[in-house]
Amino acid sequence: MASLAMAALGGCAQHSYVMLADDSGGRGGVVLGDDEERLLDVSGKALAIAGAGQAYNVSEPQRKRDFDKALAAQPALPERFTVRLAASGELDSAAEQVLDSVLLAARRRDYPVVTVIGHTDTLGHRAANEQVGLRRAQSVAKLLRSKGLEAMELRVESHGERNLLVATPDATSEPRNRRVEVLVR
Amino acid sequence: MIRLNTYTLPALCMAGALWTASVSAENLPEPIGHVARVEGAAYISSRGHTNAAKVGQAIVPGVALSTGAEGALGVILGDGSVLSFGPHSELTLDDYRFAPARDELRLRATLNRGTLNLISGDMARLDPQAIAVETPQGRVRVRGGQVLMKVNP
Numbered sequence: 001m002a003s004l005a006m007a008a009l010g011g012c013a014q015h016s017y018v019m020l021a022d023d024s025g026g027r028g029g030v031v032l033g034d035d036e037e038r039l040l041d042v043s044g045k046a047l048a049i050a051g052a053g054q055a056y057n058v059s060e061p062q063r064k065r066d067f068d069k070a071l072a073a074q075p076a077l078p079e080r081f082t083v084r085l086a087a088s089g090e091l092d093s094a095a096e097q098v099l100d101s102v103l104l105a106a107r108r109r110d111y112p113v114v115t116v117i118g119h120t121d122t123l124g125h126r127a128a129n130e131q132v133g134l135r136r137a138q139s140v141a142k143l144l145r146s147k148g149l150e151a152m153e154l155r156v157e158s159h160g161e162r163n164l165l166v167a168t169p170d171a172t173s174e175p176r177n178r179r180v181e182v183l184v185r
Numbered sequence: 186m187i188r189l190n191t192y193t194l195p196a197l198c199m200a201g202a203l204w205t206a207s208v209s210a211e212n213l214p215e216p217i218g219h220v221a222r223v224e225g226a227a228y229i230s231s232r233g234h235t236n237a238a239k240v241g242q243a244i245v246p247g248v249a250l251s252t253g254a255e256g257a258l259g260v261i262l263g264d265g266s267v268l269s270f271g272p273h274s275e276l277t278l279d280d281y282r283f284a285p286a287r288d289e290l291r292l293r294a295t296l297n298r299g300t301l302n303l304i305s306g307d308m309a310r311l312d313p314q315a316i317a318v319e320t321p322q323g324r325v326r327v328r329g330g331q332v333l334m335k336v337n338p
């Protein structure tokens with residue numbers, strides 16, 4: 001009965017809306033409309049998708065009613081690990097430990113998919129850097145296999161110089177950008 | 186409807202033939218993600234076939250994900266983006282490209298109904314314009330973070 005009354009009263013709960021649950025430290029947000037005129041950038045606020053209404057607060061009961069089940073179905077979040085490269089291009093001394101953490105993370109999942117992604121800095125040609133990144137990723141993937149990684153799928157990729165950890169101009173040597181990332185999901 | 190079916194049937198057979206051909210050529214679309222969680226009635230439709238979703242199942246571009254009355258579903262995509270759905274939901278994954286080295290960053294989906302919890306991954310971090318979800322009421326661009334959507338058809 002109570003929920004019936006609530007449904008009857010909550011006419012505004014029936015419209016389609018979007019809510020920003022987490023602004024990810026100010027980087028997150030939502031834009032509505034073809035001319036990008038309506039912006040939602042405050043955590044906890046919502047906007048009706050249609051029309052030109054203002055942002056509003058979603059009450060905790062409404063948020064629960066609308067999204068509890070979708071949130072409960074959220075899978076374990078992907079985990080990221082970074083293997084750094086020494087000046088020589090070899091894996092650095094901490095790599096061993098990072099790789100062990102990857103193996104553990106994969107073991108915790110029923111159907112782990114592991115993506116090994118090679119990255120470079122912006123020094124050198126873009127196409128060449130894609131190849132360099134790929135070679136870095138392949139060597140880490142090989143190590144993971146030799147350590148006995150068990151995954152439903154092991155993907156080896158390169159983002160070359162297009163996914164920088166530290167933003168730099170082109171043709172810049174930056175050791176922190178030379179790395180191999182492992183995504184366990 | 187019946188007329189439509191008569192016309193689509195040969196087309197489907199053709200698609201079937203192509204499918205077989207591409208299997209032998211190992212040309213199947215690359216998986217772009219996988220199912221990580223299933224509760225109750227949850228389905229994946231691809232190339233005109235609908236099956237119960239299974240944990241670990243690969244997702245390819247163009248699939249439709251849906252849930253029934255008590256169903257819920259969670260998937261993880263290649264860039265680390267996470268999508269989960271409550272009951273009575275339906276979303277088609279219209280386009281997904283995550284290849285930063287080639288400057289290809291694009292997630293386009295249509296949420297026809299239901300509830301979606303979207304945690305954006307590397308895709309949005311690399312390009313805040315990359316993710317857009319169409320709804321019957323209009324387009325929602327997700328620049329990053331975690332977003333909840335409720336869509337009534």
